[in-house]
Amino acid sequence: MDSNSLYYSLELVAGSGCTLNVEQRTALQTSLVILKKNYKFHRVLFWGKILGLKDHYFIAQGRGEDEMKDKKNLYSFNCIDWFLLPPATESMIDEVSRAAKTRFIGDPSYVYEHLEIRRRGGDEAEEEEVWTKVSEESRLAVTVHKIDEEVSVVPRGAFVKSPHGLVQINRSFGGLSHSEAGKLDNFLHFSEPKNLRKKSILEMGKLNPAIDFLDVLSDDIPKGSWSLQFECASKVRVLRSVLWLGLTFYHVPMTPQHGYIYIGDGTKNLDLPFML
Secondary structure, three states: OEHHHHHHHHHHOHHHOOOOOHHHHHHHHHHHHHHHHHHOOOEEEEEEEEOOOOOOEEEEEEEOOOOOOOEEEEEEOOOOOOEEOOOOOHHHHHHHHHHOOOOOOOOOOOEEEEEEEEEEOOOOOEEEEEEEEEEHHHHHHHHHHHHHHHHOEEEOOOEEEOOOOOEEEOOOOOOOOOOHHHOHHHEEEOOOOOOHHHOOHHHHHOOOOOOOOOOEHHHOOOOOOEEEEEEOOOOEEEEEEOOOOOEEEEEOOOOOOEEEEEEEOOOOOOOHHHHO
8 A cells, every 4th residue: 555645544444454553654654755765666555564473574565667567575674674575586486385384483584494305216216305495585575476466456447558568557547436346347456467368359359458458356266265345334445355364455436545455474375265
């Protein structure tokens, strides 16, 4: 959620238990402004909080000219001092998926280790021990990347894509109507599209390429991975992810106000298919 409207936004998602204390809010109001200036970001978002056993990580996200490609993630323990997270690479994602299975500790230098026994040869196969080691800082970078990739949400029309591929905020977006906000089809994943490429030419012909360049939530598998409600006397549309428990999105119909926050332990709900 945008740092400029942080106080207002946190109140709208407080029904999910996504909240910060007064000290943390006050620190963020100042430090995120300094962060934006130091890194020359176009805007800064407070992304959320990942809970650890010893300490918690507060996450901020800075965005440049292209809202999708120019993104940098930073973490803090006190909402004042920020440290840049490395970009998540394919090799890093693979190592984290194999080595890190438990809860976050709260120490970036902590190293997760995983031993794998591999066999080479025929009947008289030789056994080889393969160790995978990954730091918690790398795991944090991968977790933030995966949550953004799988459950980041924006209303349809909130962002536009230029003919040159530049994705920016749609300054003319006035918000979804109350009826539109009640449909999952009008909410999109703010990440590189996957299902969009599978649509037929007939389906693509009905879309506006300037605003329909993202995947819609209604195409998510399994069905039922999103919970939708109207809250605050039916004035706010709230979506909660059942896949990544702790991700909450809000949108105030008829206004451009929207955003999402994640406050959770950073683990994916792999039991979702059995819960539906």
